[in-house]
Amino acid sequence: MKEIMVHLDRCNGCLTCSLACAAAHSSSGTIVGAMLEGIPGRIFVQAAGSRPVPILCRHCEDAPCVDACMTGAMQKDPGTGLVSNEGREQTCVGCWMCIMACPYGAIIQKPGEKKLALKCDGCPGREIPACVAACPNNALVYEEADAFSEERRRKAASTLV
Amino acid sequence: MRYVIIGNSAAGIKAAETLRKLDRGGLITIISDEPGPAYSRCLLPAFLAGMRNEDELRIRPENFYQRNLVDTVFGKKAVKVETGRKQVVLADDSRVEYDKLLIATGSSTAFPPVEGLAGPGVLGLRNLADAREILEYRRKARRVVVIGAGFIGMEAAYALYRRGLEVTVVEKMPHILPLQLDRPAAEIIQRDMQAEGVRFILGAGVREVAGPSLWTRLFGKTGRGVILDNGDRLKAEIVIVATGIKPNVDLVRDTEIKLNWGIVVDQYMQTAVPDVYAAGDVAETEDIITGIVCVSPIWPNAVTQGAIAACNMAGRPRLYTGLIGMQNAVEFRDVPAIAMGITQPPDGSYEVLALHRPERNLYRKLVLKDDVIVGMILVGDIGQAGVIAALMRKKANARKFKERILKGEFHHGYLQRAVS
Numbered sequence: 001m002k003e004i005m006v007h008l009d010r011c012n013g014c015l016t017c018s019l020a021c022a023a024a025h026s027s028s029g030t031i032v033g034a035m036l037e038g039i040p041g042r043i044f045v046q047a048a049g050s051r052p053v054p055i056l057c058r059h060c061e062d063a064p065c066v067d068a069c070m071t072g073a074m075q076k077d078p079g080t081g082l083v084s085n086e087g088r089e090q091t092c093v094g095c096w097m098c099i100m101a102c103p104y105g106a107i108i109q110k111p112g113e114k115k116l117a118l119k120c121d122g123c124p125g126r127e128i129p130a131c132v133a134a135c136p137n138n139a140l141v142y143e144e145a146d147a148f149s150e151e152r153r154r155k156a157a158s159t160l161v
Numbered sequence: 162m163r164y165v166i167i168g169n170s171a172a173g174i175k176a177a178e179t180l181r182k183l184d185r186g187g188l189i190t191i192i193s194d195e196p197g198p199a200y201s202r203c204l205l206p207a208f209l210a211g212m213r214n215e216d217e218l219r220i221r222p223e224n225f226y227q228r229n230l231v232d233t234v235f236g237k238k239a240v241k242v243e244t245g246r247k248q249v250v251l252a253d254d255s256r257v258e259y260d261k262l263l264i265a266t267g268s269s270t271a272f273p274p275v276e277g278l279a280g281p282g283v284l285g286l287r288n289l290a291d292a293r294e295i296l297e298y299r300r301k302a303r304r305v306v307v308i309g310a311g312f313i314g315m316e317a318a319y320a321l322y323r324r325g326l327e328v329t330v331v332e333k334m335p336h337i338l339p340l341q342l343d344r345p346a347a348e349i350i351q352r353d354m355q356a357e358g359v360r361f362i363l364g365a366g367v368r369e370v371a372g373p374s375l376w377t378r379l380f381g382k383t384g385r386g387v388i389l390d391n392g393d394r395l396k397a398e399i400v401i402v403a404t405g406i407k408p409n410v411d412l413v414r415d416t417e418i419k420l421n422w423g424i425v426v427d428q429y430m431q432t433a434v435p436d437v438y439a440a441g442d443v444a445e446t447e448d449i450i451t452g453i454v455c456v457s458p459i460w461p462n463a464v465t466q467g468a469i470a471a472c473n474m475a476g477r478p479r480l481y482t483g484l485i486g487m488q489n490a491v492e493f494r495d496v497p498a499i500a501m502g503i504t505q506p507p508d509g510s511y512e513v514l515a516l517h518r519p520e521r522n523l524y525r526k527l528v529l530k531d532d533v534i535v536g537m538i539l540v541g542d543i544g545q546a547g548v549i550a551a552l553m554r555k556k557a558n559a560r561k562f563k564e565r566i567l568k569g570e571f572h573h574g575y576l577q578r579a580v581s
Contacts, residue, residue: 008577046574053574064547067175067468068461070203072220089222093207096490099543100499101461103551104573108544115492 001081002142004122004129006054010139013052017043020134024123038111042120043131054140056131057106057120059083065119068101074117082122092116162187164474165249165257167239167412168265169193170202171460172441172467174221176263179471181229187475189231190257192249194238195288198223203460205292206316210323215289239266239412244434249412261436261474264424265467266409268442268458273308273404277370282385283400286317295321295399302326302398306387308367310337312489314403315354319493321399322359329360329395331367331387333404341489341500345517346524346538353496353522366390370400408443408456421445423456428480430470438474440466449483449554450502450535457486485553490543496522499546502536502553503528511535514567525567532560548573 018041019031026034043056063083066074072090076083085092094115099107110116123129132140166173200218207213241250248256270285272278307318310332322328336347371386387395408423419425419433423445430438441463447454462484472479488501512529528536534553565571
């Protein structure tokens with residue numbers, strides 16, 4: 001199963017991933033359209049000290065957001081491995097329990113009237129997620145969790161959770 | 162293997178799902194006193210408010226039970242567990258045999274010892290039947306009194322307010338959400354709801370709920386009087402009691418299963434009797450922050466406990482490593498809030514950091530002990546709450562981060578950069 005991997009050392013904080021994500025989730029499909037529609041990106045480039053860090057959903061195996069969801073909207077698809085609160089009979093009510101549960105801070109409140117939790121949906125229907133396709137520095141890659149990244153994920157996981 | 166689960170909500174459903182994943186051939190039966198498929202109790206206020214219909218309360222698709230090959234015994238109350246014969250006795254005297262049993266019976270409204278609470282129009286809000294009954298009364302009601310400004314009380318109050326009723330919330334403590342929030346946080350939420358039109362009477366207990374007098378009944382009126390400590394009399398056609406809950410443990414009384422307030426379980430969610438497990442509102446677990454063993458009646462913890470109990474029932478040992486007992490997220494009207502852990506420290510040995518901007522409906526509070534975060538309140542801006550919660554669960558030293566967290570400038574990137 002392919003996942004979005006981050007090479008931190010290659011990220012220069014250009015925000016292209018976040019803009020591409022917003023565009024991909026807008027009805028126009030363009031960056032300008034997304035800005036006009038007020039669609040936020042679902043990947044967040046944060047500054048830690050002077051260094052940029054892209055923050056995105058890890059689609060956890062035992063996802064805490066899934067356990068926290070009290071409507072049943074947030075589920076991990078057994079086939080694709082993607083964790084999402086969209087596209088099911090059960091719908092999100094915007095109770096923010098998932099925001100309280102996510103140890104990565106990868107879920108946000110959708111701006112606007114309707115309460116809705118917003119997170120990476122893994123870009124279903126696209127061969128490569130929009131953020132990865134747009135990254136000019138190859139800081140984001142879409143690949144199998146090989147031994148190297150497995151090791152890195154373990155390292156990252158040991159700092160939290 | 163015959164797995165039997167008593168309870169068809171957060172813990173029970175997650176347990177059934179997990180059992181089916183781990184044991185494809187096992188027989189799974191869910192027993193519930195409620196007649197229908199699993200729904201979210203947390204969504205009952207949305208149902209009361211008219212924002213969701215009954216179908217939209219379901220937490221799983223309709224074919225969930227068939228797809229997971231789960232037998233259902235619905236609409237029958239389990240009244241007794243006979244641990245010796247490994248049988249569950251139902252209200253109609255029929256019996257269900259088990260090899261492994263999960264008790265996930267949840268909790269119900271605890272009515273305080275106040276006179277008059279047994280009358281018509283005085284209701285709790287704990288299950289779908291309660292909610293339907295409240296909506297029945299609503300047809301002829303104009304005024305509602307909610308006793309108790311905890312989560313359920315506040316949710317019920319706002320939901321019925323949205324239905325166009327006049328709502329008054331009566332709370333014994335000096336501020337709303339007294340278990341979760343401190344005063345500054347509570348005041349922001351209260352002001353937000355007051356602006357909309359909900360009325361609050363704080364620091365007042367209820368002495369009695371009086372029925373309609375003969376005189377008023379003669380005129381066809383049904384209103385009841387809620388008489389406060391100080392003698393004030395509020396009038397209402399609906400009284401909602403939301404002063405607390407009690408775990409549903411009647412079915413294991415006088416058995417070998419050890420009871421405290423809730424059911425006592427070990428770190429594998431197993432009760433004092435082998436092969437009998439408990440999870441959800443009914444089980445007592447240790448709070449990782451306070452070390453106190455108590456029931457933790459919140460949805461996420463029930464689900465996690467259900468999963469862990471199921472793993473152990475299926476012979477895959479998994480330890481319950483401790484969750485934060487008190488953690489809640491709310492947004493009644495416009496201001497979201499998340500509270501977790503020890504939000505009102507009991508003595509001066511804690512460090513308290515707070516940032517209070519009431520004019521912007523913003524409040525952040527961190528409670529630390531020896532630089533470890535043991536409690537937090539976020540009002541207005543709830544972003545990154547889960548990252549802070551993870552620091553709390555891990556008991557991480559937050560000396561380097563605490564000021565940044567207080568200012569709302571903390572995120573997971575700092576932790577990633579720390580390891581890379």
